[in-house]
Each structure stands twice: as structure tokens, then as C-alpha cells.
Amino acid sequence: MPESSRETPTVLIRGTGLLGASIGLGLRAAGHPVLLSDVSATAQRIAEDIGAGTAWNGEDEAEIVIVAAPPESTAEEIAAALSHHRHAVVLDIASVKASVLTDLIRLTEADGSGLSRADLGRYVGTHPMAGRERSGPVAARGELFTSMPWVICPAEHPDAGRLSSDAALSWAEEIARRLGASIHRMSPGFHDESVALISHLPQVAASMVASRLQDAPSDALELSGNGLRDVTRIAASDPNLWVQILSGNSAAVLGILYGLREDIQRLIGTLEDPAAPGAQADLAQLIAEGNAGVARIPGKHGAPPRAFSVLTVIVDDKPGQIAAVLNDVATTGVNVEDMRMDHSAGHQVGMVELSVLPGRRDELAQALNEMGWKVVQS
């Protein structure tokens, strides 16, 4: 446990949108007093109303400040927090890390900043690898971070080496842990290279696939199944946020896009003459390489990839059905590892897909059947 005046110090959250309000909900549940502040009075009031914390009066001291503003405002907000709260640990959660740190160092070293390099000892850059395709406090969830990775990037100076103090680092990790996340410590540069591949490329790919649908005939769209939904969920993300993320990490994203461009060009060449010698093997290789890549995505808490068994429960499309299914599952003692809900086009039923450990599937299916649920195993 890091040294602090209290076990559950007061946390000020600056930026009370999706992430800020989710952190507020989670930290309040963990016993922290939480203060909220946002440039948008509406976002701040909604966050207060959903129980993420109470309004900051603009003066009170906090022991920990979490900047959850958009990336373009993050460095300035960190500098302001370091100035205002002279003893606080200051964290940010922006999706890009190296550009925020560079801007922060520049602001700190500017004449008249009132900050010194020593003040940066109280700063740690972080990034929860959890979110949603929706913005704003209305979409906030206190459990958003449970079992998800949370990156901790000790601040480093190009000439002076590591800046973040041990005390600040251990508070950053403690906060992530209290929100249920798993800790991954790395440099800002390695973080940005990594998220270009596992977060920024998927966003670009989803947006590009979904943009093809804009002018598609509605008869074609009515055939949409899970394949399309799986690939396009994040295409609903906020353009304003993603402009900032992609331009803040452009070099790393570009490196991946160059490789992708080669793959697409090759695929186009193959499909232009699929009967040519070697073409079928090329196509098989494309899919097989995808199989190999997807098999490397780890499970929860960085555990090795694990295939879950899925069973589908057919429910009436009316309020309270998902809660009723989950309540009955809870009585069986079988842990649900993942869950999703789908609707069957043109039918008044929903399909609740439950992922469970393979050894528990049959037992759960039988128990749910006995309780009167209609279960389909896939």
C-alpha cells in the first residue's frame, strides 16, 4: 500500500465523461471521496446525478487528481493540476502517451510555468484498456475496468531519465487495482506502438468496413448477422476523440497501415484471377494467418487464450429477461465468462449468448432447461 495520509484519499476527476464518470463510480464504491469537475456543466451534473462523486468547488485540495479529459487538453490539465494541488499525485488516462508527455515537459519548461522538473515526479501517465463505443457520463459503468489491462507509463525525460516517483507510481497502480484492472508497466513509446496495433488499427478497420455500408441497399443490410456486428461495433465511436488519438499516434499507426496496404494489394491481385496457379493457397494462407493471430489474443487478466463454450438462451424481447436469466444462472454456481445479446430480425425474441468454461456448459444447459428456459447449444 502506498504511503498516504489516508487509506482512501480524496480523488479529484477532471473530465467527467465516459471514462471519468466510470472511474468516479468505481472509486466511490471502493470507499474514496470523489470530487468532479468538467468544462461542461451538463457532463458534470450528469456524473454527479449518477453517483460518480460530488462537485469540486474549484479550490479544495485533492490528494490524487485524475485527468480524464480529451487527449488534446490532457497536458494542459495535468500542468494545471500539478500547479493547483502542490502535493497531489496527478494521473492521466489519455489513449496516447508519448505526445502527452512531450507536451507536458514543454509546458513545464516554459518560462513562467511555475512548475519544475521535480513537480513531474508527482505525475504518472496511465491508460485503462477498457472503454465503450459511446461517450459521456450517461454511458459510464463502475465495473468497466474489471479484469481489463491498465497501462502504467512512468514519466521519463529524454535527458534526465525517469521522472515519476516511486510513491506516485505505487498510487497509480493502486488506483487501477482498486478498480479491478490488471497492471502493465511500460514506457510511453512501447505503449504507443502497442496500442497502434491492438486498438488503433481495429478502430480504423471497423470504421472502414462500416463506411462501405452507407449506401448499401436495405435488403442487403437486413441479412446482417454476427460477423458484421463483431467487426463493426467500435465503428460507432466518437469521431472527435478518434481524430485526436490517431493524429497523436500517427507514426506508429502509419507503420502498420503500410503493411496492411501490401496485404490488400496482394489480395486484390489474387482475387483478380482466383484460378491462377497458387491463388487458392494464397487465400488459404490469408485466413490461416488470421487464425494464428486471433489465437494469440490473451484471455482475461492476461491469461493464455482459452476457448469458452457458448450456449444461447432464447428469451422474450421484453424488459427484465436478461436479469432473470442471469439470476437463474447465478443459482447454478456456473461462472459466466462473457455475455452478449442479439435480436433475431423480424422475431419478437432475443438471444442471450453465455460463454462458460467448456466443462460447465452441459451442466448449465441442463439446469436452465429444467428451470424452463429454451437453450440452444452451439
Ligand SMILES: NC(=O)c1ccc[n+]([C@@H]2O[C@H](COP(=O)([O-])OP(=O)(O)OC[C@H]3O[C@@H](n4cnc5c(N)ncnc54)[C@H](O)[C@@H]3O)[C@@H](O)[C@H]2O)c1
Ligand atoms: N472512450 C474510451 O473507450 C477510452 C478508453 C480509455 C481511455 N480513454 C481516454 O479517456 C479520456 C476521456 O475519454 P472519454 O471517452 O471519457 O470522453 P468523453 O467525451 O466521454 O468525456 C470527456 C469529457 O472531458 C470534458 N473536457 C473536455 N475538455 C476538458 C478540460 N479541459 N477539462 C476538463 N474536462 C474537459 C468534456 O466536456 C467531456 O465531458 C480521453 O483522453 C481518452 O483518450 C478513452
Ligand SMILES: O=C(O)C(=O)C[C@]1(C(=O)O)C=C[C@@H](O)C=C1
Ligand atoms: O471497447 C471499446 O469500445 C473501446 O473502444 C476500448 C478501447 C480499445 O481499443 O480497447 C478503445 C480506446 C481506448 O483508448 C481504450 C480502449
